[in-house]
Amino acid sequence: MSADVTVTIDGMPVTVPxxxxxxEAAKHAGVLVPxxxxxxxxxxxxxxxxxxxxxxRAPKLLPACVTQVAEGQVVHVNSATAKDARQGVLEFLLIxxxxxxxxxxxxxxCELQDYVFQxxxxxxxxxxxxxxxxxxxxxxxxxxxxxxxxxxxxxxxxFMDDVAGAAVLNVSERGDRAYIGIAEEQLLxxxxxxxxxxxxxxGSLLSKDFLHKARAWxxxxxxxxxxxCTQGCNINIDTRDDVVVRFRPRPNLDVNRHFxxxxxxxGYRWLNRGDRIEAPLMREGTRTVATDWDTALDRxxxxxxxxxxxxxxxxxxxxxxxxxGLVRQLVAGRDVAAAxxxxxxxxxxLAGIPNLALRRERVPNLNGAExxxxxxGTERAIAAIPRAGLVIVVDAELTADEERAIAAxxxxxxxxxxxxxxxxxxxxxxxPLTTMAEENGTYVNRDGRVQVFQQAKGAPGMARPAWxxxxxxxxxxxxxxxxPGTGAEAxxxxxxxxxxxxxxxxxxxxxxxxxLQGQLAGAAR
Amino acid sequence: xxxxxxxxxxxxxxxxxxxxxxxxxxxAGWVExxxxxxxxxxxxxxxxxxxxxxxxxxxxxxxxxGFPTGLKWSFMPKDDGKPHYLVCxxxxxxxxxxxxxxxxxxxxxxxxxxxxIAAYAIQAERIYVYIRGExxxxxxxxxxxxxxxxxxxxxxxxxxxxxxxxxVVLHRGAGAYICGEETAMMNSIEGKRGNPRIKPPFPAQxxxxxxxxxxxxxxxxxxxxxxxxxxxxxxxxxxLSSPKSTGTKLLSVCGHVQRPGNYEVTMGTPMRxxxxxxxxxxxxGRTLKAIIPGGSSxxxxxxxEAEDCLLDYEGIVAKGSMLGSxxxxxxxxxxxxxxxxxxxxxxxxxxxxxxxxxxxEGTAWTTKVLERILSGRGKQADLQLxxxxxxxxxxxxxxxxxDSCAAPVVSGIQKFRGEFDAYIAGARVPVLxxx
Numbered sequence: 001m002s003a004d005v006t007v008t009i010d011g012m013p014v015t016v017p018x019x020x021x022x023x024e025a026a027k028h029a030g031v032l033v034p035x036x037x038x039x040x041x042x043x044x045x046x047x048x049x050x051x052x053x054x055x056x057r058a059p060k061l062l063p064a065c066v067t068q069v070a071e072g073q074v075v076h077v078n079s080a081t082a083k084d085a086r087q088g089v090l091e092f093l094l095i096x097x098x099x100x101x102x103x104x105x106x107x108x109x110c111e112l113q114d115y116v117f118q119x120x121x122x123x124x125x126x127x128x129x130x131x132x133x134x135x136x137x138x139x140x141x142x143x144x145x146x147x148x149x150x151x152x153x154x155x156x157x158x159f160m161d162d163v164a165g166a167a168v169l170n171v172s173e174r175g176d177r178a179y180i181g182i183a184e185e186q187l188l189x190x191x192x193x194x195x196x197x198x199x200x201x202x203g204s205l206l207s208k209d210f211l212h213k214a215r216a217w218x219x220x221x222x223x224x225x226x227x228x229c230t231q232g233c234n235i236n237i238d239t240r241d242d243v244v245v246r247f248r249p250r251p252n253l254d255v256n257r258h259f260x261x262x263x264x265x266x267g268y269r270w271l272n273r274g275d276r277i278e279a280p281l282m283r284e285g286t287r288t289v290a291t292d293w294d295t296a297l298d299r300x301x302x303x304x305x306x307x308x309x310x311x312x313x314x315x316x317x318x319x320x321x322x323x324x325g326l327v328r329q330l331v332a333g334r335d336v337a338a339a340x341x342x343x344x345x346x347x348x349x350l351a352g353i354p355n356l357a358l359r360r361e362r363v364p365n366l367n368g369a370e371x372x373x374x375x376x377g378t379e380r381a382i383a384a385i386p387r388a389g390l391v392i393v394v395d396a397e398l399t400a401d402e403e404r405a406i407a408a409x410x411x412x413x414x415x416x417x418x419x420x421x422x423x424x425x426x427x428x429x430x431x432p433l434t435t436m437a438e439e440n441g442t443y444v445n446r447d448g449r450v451q452v453f454q455q456a457k458g459a460p461g462m463a464r465p466a467w468x469x470x471x472x473x474x475x476x477x478x479x480x481x482x483x484p485g486t487g488a489e490a491x492x493x494x495x496x497x498x499x500x501x502x503x504x505x506x507x508x509x510x511x512x513x514x515x516l517q518g519q520l521a522g523a524a525r
Numbered sequence: 526x527x528x529x530x531x532x533x534x535x536x537x538x539x540x541x542x543x544x545x546x547x548x549x550x551x552x553a554g555w556v557e558x559x560x561x562x563x564x565x566x567x568x569x570x571x572x573x574x575x576x577x578x579x580x581x582x583x584x585x586x587x588x589x590x591g592f593p594t595g596l597k598w599s600f601m602p603k604d605d606g607k608p609h610y611l612v613c614x615x616x617x618x619x620x621x622x623x624x625x626x627x628x629x630x631x632x633x634x635x636x637x638x639x640x641x642i643a644a645y646a647i648q649a650e651r652i653y654v655y656i657r658g659e660x661x662x663x664x665x666x667x668x669x670x671x672x673x674x675x676x677x678x679x680x681x682x683x684x685x686x687x688x689x690x691x692x693v694v695l696h697r698g699a700g701a702y703i704c705g706e707e708t709a710m711m712n713s714i715e716g717k718r719g720n721p722r723i724k725p726p727f728p729a730q731x732x733x734x735x736x737x738x739x740x741x742x743x744x745x746x747x748x749x750x751x752x753x754x755x756x757x758x759x760x761x762x763x764x765l766s767s768p769k770s771t772g773t774k775l776l777s778v779c780g781h782v783q784r785p786g787n788y789e790v791t792m793g794t795p796m797r798x799x800x801x802x803x804x805x806x807x808x809x810g811r812t813l814k815a816i817i818p819g820g821s822s823x824x825x826x827x828x829x830e831a832e833d834c835l836l837d838y839e840g841i842v843a844k845g846s847m848l849g850s851x852x853x854x855x856x857x858x859x860x861x862x863x864x865x866x867x868x869x870x871x872x873x874x875x876x877x878x879x880x881x882x883x884x885x886e887g888t889a890w891t892t893k894v895l896e897r898i899l900s901g902r903g904k905q906a907d908l909q910l911x912x913x914x915x916x917x918x919x920x921x922x923x924x925x926x927x928d929s930c931a932a933p934v935v936s937g938i939q940k941f942r943g944e945f946d947a948y949i950a951g952a953r954v955p956v957l958x959x960x
Contacts (some may be wrong), residue, residue, distance in 0.1 A: 045723070045880070046723045046923065048881075049882050060921070061920070091880050091917075092883055092886035092887055093886070095883055125910055129890075152880075156773070170718070171676065171718065175877040175879055175889055176879070176885055176889035176890075178875065178885060190774070317576075479531050
């Protein structure tokens with residue numbers, strides 16, 4: 001099976017490993033074979049019959065999704081015969097379809113709409129017959145089923161059966177009465193169930209959370225990494241007018257294939273908070289005054305220089321490696337207790353995909369923090385606050401007790417963050433930070449894979465990434481300063497301090513990341 | 526014997542010899558009539574020799590496709606260490622076909638014996654007999670016969686002391702036509718929805734429970750004991766026309782004939798003999814209009830085509846149709862062809878498993894267009910639409926249910942276009958309410 005096979009697809013010769021299906025080989029030839037039931041992360045039932053292609057010397061059209069390439073094969077995806085067959089399928093799919101695109105969430109990213117527009121018939125021959133009708137059903141906490149739009153590709157059924165391992169969906173009834181059914185007394189509430197919405201090629205399975213929220217063509221999509229846990233699923237952040245409206249999985253065959261869990265999917269609301277700190281704030285006597293960044297950075301430099309004794313550094317595991325690494329360098333050489341908080345929850349694996357789960361540790365950059373000198377768990381750092389000469393808080397998620405401990409600190413408190421908290425009022429200096437959606441950066445996942453996330457929206461007011469703040473102070477003021485100006489430059493500078501990252505650049509990481517070799521202290525966590 | 530009427534002199538009674546004989550249903554009665562000698566003989570033969578014998582006999586699958594049986598058996602891997610299965614397709618549901626029912630009812634041991642011979646040949650220790658859900662009496666008869674066969678040593682861990690293990694499991698269908706399709710049948714036995722599977726892999730590579738499997742029709746299996754007992758040459762000699770069609774064929778004749786029923790003929794017998802002699806011909810004052818020779822899934826033949834048609838695989842193909850399952854549906858001049866075709870498409874629309882788009886939507890749409898024509902609101906363009914739909918439904922799906930729905934529509938429009946035109950022109954009184 002390891003030998004390569006050369007085939008010709010729409011005139012383009014391609015060489016692919018033996019055993020490859022025509023539909024995948026065609027991608028190498030730059031040809032998309034229209035399809036509905038096929039999905040690279042699901043078993044292929046070859047039922048939609050949309051991917052029928054003409055293979056020379058075959059007696060009839062063959063489904064490209066389950067037909068293996070053979071040496072010398074000549075395939076026509078866009079011959080008249082193949083196009084006629086597709087037009088026939090599209091006509092059949094449309095006769096019972098409500099054509100309610102103007103009110104359908106899927107419009108604009110609908111494969112039925114796309115292919116009909118591309119090569120369907122211009123008008124109907126179905127005439128006056130009533131279309132199949134079934135009422136909308138609630139399948140689960142976040143999933144609605146609109147059966148009238150369903151084309152019965154069965155991707156959702158196969159995902160639940162073969163990938164999630166929870167066979168709650170089925171095809172009920174026969175013939176043109178068929179619809180997707182749900183097992184009696186069951187809900188589509190599996191921790192990964194939301195993927196059926198992404199898998200659905202039409203607007204039949206919808207997310208209640210996204211329902212009627214935005215039109216697909218109004219969305220901006222940004223490649224990112226889920227900030228929900230140490231798995232590091234690749235995602236797209238979809239925004240409209242700088243508001244995050246949803247997370248969707250972005251394919252990465254080595255991390256999450258095409259999927260993400262519902263917890264991660266729902267974890268975007270904090271990125272839209274309106275109560276953000278938008279300007280640096282300085283303590284002036286008994287007053288706190290807003291200031292500009294030059295003044296604030298000078299003040300930060302002063303506070304760092306003047307403070308004595310031990311340092312407590314409390315950071316967030318959602319910070320980028322760049323921010324964690326450069327902030328840690330602000331207090332290099334001192335007696336530092338640096339820590340990140342690691343909230344935990346139940347692990348929820350996706351049964352059909354090896355090494356894919358919602359992880360217990362619900363921070364994205366636990367490994368990045370450990371590689372840059374932080375410990376997981378804040379107990380010891382909190383206990384060290386009363387004796388510390390300097391406390392730096394970097395967007396840490398704090399409990400009420402922890403807030404009180406910081407407010408009671410006798411040393412200098414520098415507080416950087418995104419939203420107001422109880423403790424920041426007592427700080428000597430407050431600096432506004434960006435969230436992970438507002439900057440470029442990297443996370444290191446549980447397997448040591450460094451992955452880039454890109455800026456998805458603008459930052460409010462004067463908020464800046466923590467790596468920028470630290471970089472400016474480390475480089476010092478002046479026109480000749482070599483402080484990093486971009487996330488990529490900040491990442492490139494990490495190697496100077498942390499050998500794990502030596503020589504790596506954002507460009508090396510691409511869209512799928514790279515595993516750090518032999519740098520992790522322990523086994524994958 | 527013969528059932529429900531005595532055998533006709535023009536019949537060649539082999540499988541139907543004991544139809545109507547209640548004693549033949551019992552193990553003792555069957556042994557008295559020479560039963561289980563074939564199995565004893567087969568068990569003493571090397572498997573390869575047995576398979577070669579069936580190959581040489583020219584026996585072809587009687588379920589509809591007519592695939593050579595010995596060749597099918599030879600596709601099974603040898604000594605691969607995996608469990609092998611034989612599935613006996615007794616889900617006879619093709620409209621117009623009721624031959625297997627009589628084998629199950631009257632000669633259950635002929636089937637069990639044939640099953641056991643085939644199982645031995647393909648190294649299967651377990652046989653699943655998938656019996657149509659509506660077959661209540663055949664189910665009861667088979668259940669009793671299997672019990673007797675076990676009690677008599679014809680089935681079980683050590684069949685007739687040969688050291689060979691052969692078990693029979695009777696599996697009752699639940700009323701889906703599509704479960705008669707061999708891969709859907711395997712899914713059904715596995716407890717899954719009866720959807721046809723994609724081939725490849727073929728059943729001989731990965732069939733029931735993923736293991737090498739052979740699926741044979743009831744009539745095919747019931748013929749094997751005779752071949753084993755009397756030899757391939759004897760069987761092969763039963764052929765009046767094409768040498769590629771050998772042996773006897775049970776034909777279920779229904780419709781507008783005087784004596785409907787099952788008739789067993791030597792391959793190559795003239796269609797005229799079947800209709801006008803054995804089945805007693807048309808009702809008084811009526812003339813033959815059309816024949817569907819192989820169950821509702823095959824193209825319709827006109828009376829002219831049936832005139833000099835020979836009943837074997839090649840003879841019927843030469844007339845543009847197929848022998849299929851052997852369900853011969855005879856229609857006289859009182860038949861409304863449009864309504865008949867509509868009734869067939871309605872059946873297929875009901876029975877489509879809903880997997881493939883063309884079949885799920887096409888069978889139902891075709892039925893609706895025919896309803897429109899029958900309700901007097903058809904248009905000339907509807908005929909071209911029906912042909913277009915049929916084209917889109919032919920050769921494009923996993924199984925042939927879709928093709929089967931399209932076949933009578935295409936042949937009906939070709940051969941009886943005047944009747945369609947009459948409805949469309951308003952020259953015929955509508956027979957259906959407006960849809």
